[in-house]
Amino acid sequence: MCAGELRSGPSIPPCQGDVMAKVTKLHVNGTTYSIDADPQTSLLFVLRDQLDLTGSKYGCGEGQCGACTVLIDGNPRRSCITPVGAAATRQITTIEGLETNGRLHPLQAAFLTEGAMQCAYCTSGMIMTAVALLKANPHPNAEQVSQYMEGNICRCGTQPRIVAAVLRASREAAR
Amino acid sequence: MSSKRGAPDRVLRDSVLRDPAVPVIEPERYELRGSSPYRFELQRRDFFKFLGAGLLVACVMKDALAFQESGGGRRQGGQNLPREISAWLHMGDNGVVTVYTGKVEVGQNIRTSLSQAVAEELHFPVDRIEMVMGDTKLTPYDMGTFGSRTTPTMNLQLRQVAAAARDALVDIAAQQWKVDRSSLVAADGTITDPRTKRTVEFATLVKGQRLTQLIPTEDPLVPAAEWKIEGQPIPKVDGRDFVTGKHKYPSDQTLPGMLHGKILRPPSFGATLASVNPPDATVMSDVTFLHDGEFVGVAAPSQELASRALQWVHAEWKPAEDQTSSKNIFDYLKTHTADDKSRDSAPYEVGSVEQGLKSADHRLQQTFTVAYIAHAPLEPRTALAQWSGDTLTVWTGTQRPFGVRSELATAFHIPEENVRVLMPDTGAAYGGKHTGEAAIEAARLARAANRPVKVVWTRQEEFTWAYFRPAGVIDVTAGVRTDGTITAWEFHNYNSGGSGIRTFYEIPNQRIQFHETSYPLRQGSYRALAATANHFARESFMDELAHELNMDPLAFRMKNLKNDRLRAVFEAGAKKFDWGRTKSAGQGFGMGGGFEKGGNVATFAEVTVDRESGDVRVVRVVTAFECGAIVNPDNLVNQLEGANIMGLGGALFEAIEFENGQILNPRFSKYRVPRFSDVPVLETVLVNRTDLPSAGAGESPLMGIAPAIGNAIFDATGVRLRSMPIVPNGLPKM
Numbered sequence: 001m002c003a004g005e006l007r008s009g010p011s012i013p014p015c016q017g018d019v020m021a022k023v024t025k026l027h028v029n030g031t032t033y034s035i036d037a038d039p040q041t042s043l044l045f046v047l048r049d050q051l052d053l054t055g056s057k058y059g060c061g062e063g064q065c066g067a068c069t070v071l072i073d074g075n076p077r078r079s080c081i082t083p084v085g086a087a088a089t090r091q092i093t094t095i096e097g098l099e100t101n102g103r104l105h106p107l108q109a110a111f112l113t114e115g116a117m118q119c120a121y122c123t124s125g126m127i128m129t130a131v132a133l134l135k136a137n138p139h140p141n142a143e144q145v146s147q148y149m150e151g152n153i154c155r156c157g158t159q160p161r162i163v164a165a166v167l168r169a170s171r172e173a174a175r
Numbered sequence: 176m177s178s179k180r181g182a183p184d185r186v187l188r189d190s191v192l193r194d195p196a197v198p199v200i201e202p203e204r205y206e207l208r209g210s211s212p213y214r215f216e217l218q219r220r221d222f223f224k225f226l227g228a229g230l231l232v233a234c235v236m237k238d239a240l241a242f243q244e245s246g247g248g249r250r251q252g253g254q255n256l257p258r259e260i261s262a263w264l265h266m267g268d269n270g271v272v273t274v275y276t277g278k279v280e281v282g283q284n285i286r287t288s289l290s291q292a293v294a295e296e297l298h299f300p301v302d303r304i305e306m307v308m309g310d311t312k313l314t315p316y317d318m319g320t321f322g323s324r325t326t327p328t329m330n331l332q333l334r335q336v337a338a339a340a341r342d343a344l345v346d347i348a349a350q351q352w353k354v355d356r357s358s359l360v361a362a363d364g365t366i367t368d369p370r371t372k373r374t375v376e377f378a379t380l381v382k383g384q385r386l387t388q389l390i391p392t393e394d395p396l397v398p399a400a401e402w403k404i405e406g407q408p409i410p411k412v413d414g415r416d417f418v419t420g421k422h423k424y425p426s427d428q429t430l431p432g433m434l435h436g437k438i439l440r441p442p443s444f445g446a447t448l449a450s451v452n453p454p455d456a457t458v459m460s461d462v463t464f465l466h467d468g469e470f471v472g473v474a475a476p477s478q479e480l481a482s483r484a485l486q487w488v489h490a491e492w493k494p495a496e497d498q499t500s501s502k503n504i505f506d507y508l509k510t511h512t513a514d515d516k517s518r519d520s521a522p523y524e525v526g527s528v529e530q531g532l533k534s535a536d537h538r539l540q541q542t543f544t545v546a547y548i549a550h551a552p553l554e555p556r557t558a559l560a561q562w563s564g565d566t567l568t569v570w571t572g573t574q575r576p577f578g579v580r581s582e583l584a585t586a587f588h589i590p591e592e593n594v595r596v597l598m599p600d601t602g603a604a605y606g607g608k609h610t611g612e613a614a615i616e617a618a619r620l621a622r623a624a625n626r627p628v629k630v631v632w633t634r635q636e637e638f639t640w641a642y643f644r645p646a647g648v649i650d651v652t653a654g655v656r657t658d659g660t661i662t663a664w665e666f667h668n669y670n671s672g673g674s675g676i677r678t679f680y681e682i683p684n685q686r687i688q689f690h691e692t693s694y695p696l697r698q699g700s701y702r703a704l705a706a707t708a709n710h711f712a713r714e715s716f717m718d719e720l721a722h723e724l725n726m727d728p729l730a731f732r733m734k735n736l737k738n739d740r741l742r743a744v745f746e747a748g749a750k751k752f753d754w755g756r757t758k759s760a761g762q763g764f765g766m767g768g769g770f771e772k773g774g775n776v777a778t779f780a781e782v783t784v785d786r787e788s789g790d791v792r793v794v795r796v797v798t799a800f801e802c803g804a805i806v807n808p809d810n811l812v813n814q815l816e817g818a819n820i821m822g823l824g825g826a827l828f829e830a831i832e833f834e835n836g837q838i839l840n841p842r843f844s845k846y847r848v849p850r851f852s853d854v855p856v857l858e859t860v861l862v863n864r865t866d867l868p869s870a871g872a873g874e875s876p877l878m879g880i881a882p883a884i885g886n887a888i889f890d891a892t893g894v895r896l897r898s899m900p901i902v903p904n905g906l907p908k909m
Contacts, residue, residue: 055420
């Protein structure tokens with residue numbers, strides 16, 4: 001075993017599903033896009049390179065850092081290890097789809113209020129993961145937030161602020 | 176408040192370049208690949224053409240301005256601004272202020288703190304200030320964003336530029352209204368005459384004008400105690416772009432017709448290319464293949480096609496000779512000191528260490544080690560390159576855009592003025608992005624493909640082909656008297672570096688030296704440099720000495736410490752931490768601190784240790800920090816927390832493992848970085864010294880945590896651990 005090998009892996013799997021022939025359509029943020037992709041192509045590459053939805057980031061390519069997290073049918077998934085074929089018939093939500101009529105999602109607003117970022121490269125993945133958390137558990141405590149976000153890396157070390165932001169969004173949604 | 180300068184004709188006197196009608200007498204000249212650190216790309220008229228009418232104020236190094244004012248500069252042509260400019264500001268007649276600096280944003284939040292500096296002195300709203308950063312065509316030359324230099328230098332220069340701009344605007348208003356300038360008040364982007372109640376917007380004053388002003392770097396500034404905008408916890412100015420995913424990082428950049436590039440990497444360090452065959456032509460449609468010397472790469476319309484094409488390349492490599500491994504790295508470093516001792520730093524010597532040891536009651540000697548670690552910025556190295564004839568434009572994530580421009584010019588044998596490097600705000604760097612590997616790779620492939628090419632390193636490439644924080648061995652010897660006085664101190668650092676190597680304790684006899692050695696991995700700068708290793712050794716050893724004497728570690732430090740600023744943070748931290756309270760079983764407390772780059776830090780850690788499982792948890796960390804006048808307290812706390820969390824990784828478990836020229840753990844699944852569950856309760860105490868100049872705070876807070884944790888583990892267990900990482904696999908079984 002290598003020094004520092006993870007004691008526990010990330011909690012969020014890739015999306016499994018049918019592997020079909022060429023993928024020609026993708027439903028993202030309420031819009032149906034025409035695409036041309038091999039079903040095995042990673043969803044992340046299709047989002048970024050074909051649809052120019054670059055808010056989802058490449059960080060590791062092995063589902064270990066969470067920077068590429070998107071929602072597929074409402075569930076958080078690592079788009080870097082999800083073949084686009086497995087997401088073709090599903091509803092995909094990316095960070096670009098969270099605003100409604102120019103109004104920030106409560107989590108986006110809470111990340112701003114708490115200053116929960118430095119370089120912010122991890123931010124979209126953090127927010128997407130947190131959206132799923134608050135859907136599953138609208139009133140988590142700090143430890144539950146921390147546990148749920150364990151698979152997302154913030155190398156700048158803003159984790160305490162991210163936890164505070166998720167708790168704030170949870171509080172404000174309850175109002 | 177009223178502005179501070181005297182005569183109403185100040186603008187005219189200072190505007191050495193004010194007349195746009197003066198023709199260019201002698202154009203700016205450049206060496207092809209000169210070593211002059213100063214570059215200036217734009218002529219004054221280009222500037223106004225580009226920016227529109229308004230007021231341009233540039234900060235010029237004092238000597239250079241004196242040269243200009245003595246006439247030497249003007250003889251060379253009135254249209255050219257001097258090369259020795261470090262920053263400039265344009266107040267447009269559209270009401271927008273644009274500030275130009277070669278510094279770059281990598282998450283340290285200087286886009287915000289520098290905007291605050293300008294807003295403070297200009298008396299202008301922060302949200303109407305645009306910062307143009309790290310674009311070699313548009314911004315003044317800058318050596319790079321490192322060494323915690325932005326706040327002590329660029330922040331100050333921008334304050335001076337903004338103060339001069341405000342003064343110039345007040346002068347113009349005073350001239351227009353024919354009143355004494357000292358009666359006017361500048362605030363929030365307008366100038367008011369309190370007697371007549373007349374007001375005018377800054378923008379109106381510069382309507383249709385082309386005013387230029389050069390200022391020296393020594394104007395009076397608003398004292399920190401009177402700051403209204405600096406000193407405030409202003410949120411990240413463009414934060415919304417980051418939470419919405421709109422911000423385009425270097426790896427998000429695209430161009431029409433762009434290809435994706437992949438590079439064939441050697442199977443191990445030092446391996447040389449024996450032979451290479453391009454992929455079969457039948458699978459090569461749409462793929463550009465390039466073999467140029469040791470460089471082999473492909474470019475294709477999609478990332479997956481580029482990756483596949485790379486697999487079709489058949490290459491044979493000749494491996495290098497046997498290479499050392501992480502298992503015996505420390506022996507290697509100690510036995511491979513440079514033959515040429517002149518390459519070592521000169522030893523720092525005070526008194527006689529031998530005499531000091533003789534007069535001591537206790538003598539102690541220990542060796543500390545520090546492993547190679549990786550920066551692992553979440554955005555790996557990346558670049559997008561585009562050629563237009565012999566002119567090259569590259570978007571890349573680097574702390575040294577001008578350095579990368581130089582690398583590109585050298586690599587492609589073109590003049591530097593043919594290369595433009597742009598640095599969009601980047602997904603972190605931590606001292607790890609000083610170089611232009613991806614930029615050169617993308618540019619080489621773009622030239623071969625005759626199309627724009629983007630290269631994004633994989634995580635594995637980033638972990639393997641970037642550079643590392645140097646491993647090191649540190650030998651310390653000291654003598655102490657029973658009363659706690661340190662009489663002798665000898666400290667030798669092998670390979671990890673000389674940063675923060677000197678002790679700040681008052682010791683009459685010292686010998687301190689950094690020794691260069693051969694080393695097996697590519698190594699370079701890392702946030703806080705070797706100050707982390709040197710503080711780990713020094714502050715751990717201080718703890719050992721205190722225990723040797725049965726003295727309280729805080730009292731022992733204070734007995735040997737005179738520096739008031741450092742004493743202040745140790746005292747503030749101890750108070751907040753409640754140092755001296757009773758501990759329960761398995762609990763331990765420890766501290767570590769020091770100063771570097773204008774920052775004074777004292778870090779206190781509480782750990783719990785399970786002797787059965789060997790599990791070590793850092794439960795709580797208190798950091799007291801002082802870096803002069805605080806520019807943005809919220810961002811400062813953010814930096815302190817981040818530095819502690821990043822430092823915790825290197826302290827506890829981060830280590831690059833390698834063997835025979837290969838990195839054995841080049842993935843986040845194998846190389847453990849701090850995650851949510853590793854993060855302790857973090858508390859900070861900010862000591863705000865408004866009487867002192869502001870210093871940077873991105874690096875020095877990193878230094879205290881490793882010794883604090885190591886000392887706390889000793890406090891809990893009696894086990895002294897002298898290697899970083901301290902507990903990669905939990906506490907060793909005794």
